[in-house]
Amino acid sequence: MSVTTQRLTLEEYLNYDNGGDTQYELVAGELVEMPPESPLNVQIALFLLVQFLKFVPITKLSNKAEIVISGVRATTRIPDLTVLIDELVDAMQQTTRSTISLDMPPPLLVVEVVSPGKINRDRDYRYKRSEYAARGIAEYWIVDPEQAQVMVLTLVDGLYEEVIFTGNETIQSGVFSQLDLTVDQVIK
Numbered sequence: 672m673s674v675t676t677q678r679l680t681l682e683e684y685l686n687y688d689n690g691g692d693t694q695y696e697l698v699a700g701e702l703v704e705m706p707p708e709s710p711l712n713v714q715i716a717l718f719l720l721v722q723f724l725k726f727v728p729i730t731k732l733s734n735k736a737e738i739v740i741s742g743v744r745a746t747t748r749i750p751d752l753t754v755l756i757d758e759l760v761d762a763m764q765q766t767t768r769s770t771i772s773l774d775m776p777p778p779l780l781v782v783e784v785v786s787p788g789k790i791n792r793d794r795d796y797r798y799k800r801s802e803y804a805a806r807g808i809a810e811y812w813i814v815d816p817e818q819a820q821v822m823v824l825t826l827v828d829g830l831y832e833e834v835i836f837t838g839n840e841t842i843q844s845g846v847f848s849q850l851d852l853t854v855d856q857v858i859k
Contacts, residue, residue: 681745685770696737699744708751711816712784715857716751719782719814723754726847731755736769738778740802748799751814752782754846780810780846787817800824804831810846814857821854 678700679687687695687702694705708716720732733753740746747770755763755778762775771778781803783795795813803811804826811831813822821842824831836842836854844850 679745681739681747684745684747685768694749696749697745697747699742699746705749706786708784709786712751712786715784715814715816716782718857719752722850722852723752723847726849727754730760731757733769736763736771736778738771738781738803738806738808739773740806741773742802742805746802748802750778750781751784753778754780777807777809779808780812780844781808782812782814785813785815785817800831804829810844812844816858819854819858821857 679697679702680700681697684695684697684702696703696705716734720734723732731754733755734751735749736753736755737747737749738753740748753771756776758776759771759778763769763771783799785791785795800811800813803824807826809826811824811826813824815822820835820837822833822835823842823844824833825845834843839853839855842850842852842854842857
């Protein structure tokens with residue numbers, strides 16, 4: 672749901688304060704309120720965070736970082752989980768807000784847990800896919816509880832190649848090659 676009638680610049684968005692704790696993304700210059708996550712989506716994101724902690728320190732993981740997306744109109748996205756590289760951790764320590772700006776390196780991996788509804792599906796499967804590829808994010812996971820699947824998208828020559836995992840299949844990740852995790856473990 673769009674909150675503003677006029678389009679905001681990235682700078683206006685970064686300075687926006689409505690006095691509450693409502694979370695927003697900026698989509699093509701429009702302030703879009705992010706609804707609260709379902710308990711299942713929160714549990715999935717936290718479960719993956721715990722699994723990733725086996726391979727990277729907590730300083731390289733974020734569930735609140737927003738990513739500035741390049742394009743004609745200002746856009747930011749807030750993935751459910753983000754894995755950072757060392758250079759990005761260092762760059763973000765110099766800021767007062769967990770925003771990955773265009774002059775910073777991209778995250779290594781982002782995870783989106785699909786919320787129910789067509790708008791959410793389109794956002795995670797279509798729009799974010801092209802935005803994250805344009806941003807140069809090496810790996811993008813789409814965890815879909817309704818479809819009981821995990822799609823792992825790997826960036827190859829500027830486009831994502833996808834592999835879909837279901838059921839008891841072990842998720843194959845280029846970032847976490849040692850990961851031993853099935854879709855059923857993630858979804859349930």
